[in-house]
Amino acid sequence: NAGVTQTPKFRILKIGQSMTLQCTQDMNHNYMYWYRQDPGMGLKLIYYSVGAGITDKGEVPNGYNVSRSTTEDFPLRLELAAPSQTSVYFCASSYSMRQGREQYFGPGTRLTVT
């Protein structure tokens, strides 16, 4: 079982460049999430989606965009990359949060903006 996959694993961007972080899950989960992890700060929610065609902002959405055209895919777009976006990005999915279902995480993308 692949679970949640993310590409790329690592990326270095120059200031002002843009890129898309890919996330795919094969568990038919409706809920998908993007987090960023900064040292000593835990995980912060960037965007989430409760199903195809439905997305909403989390705690730290500025500088990012998402789309959800299919159940499986939830790409995260960085426009005009800034050094403050240097972080490790995790995608996650869950069947539901109504019954307190746990989230499944991908392996992460380590992004450096210089």
Place this chain on the structure above:
Amino acid sequence: AQSVAQPEDQVNVAEGNPLTVKCTYSVSGNPYLFWYVQYPNRGLQFLLKYITGDNLVKGSYGFEAEFNKSQTSFHLKKPSALVSDSALYFCAVTSLGSSNTGKLIFGQGTTLQVKP
């Protein structure tokens, strides 16, 4: 506002000794509580959760956690630590608000170091 606190940045224990990683939370409504573990350069892995019922919940790799409503705590425990338990541990909380999206709020993480 929902919040989670993990008061210790690092916990050090000797192999074979019991371990406790602390977590306190603040939510409106009934909490759903989770523990995740992160090994170096890996994503988070689910360990256990409290939804309702018995206050003592058992999870993967011999870990357990005790929900204490009066102290708003959900401490992670293991009777006998292994060197392989060394990792970063996250507590997380959510509750069902009007939006029903159940967004997780994470603590800042506690590094567990188990020494041989």
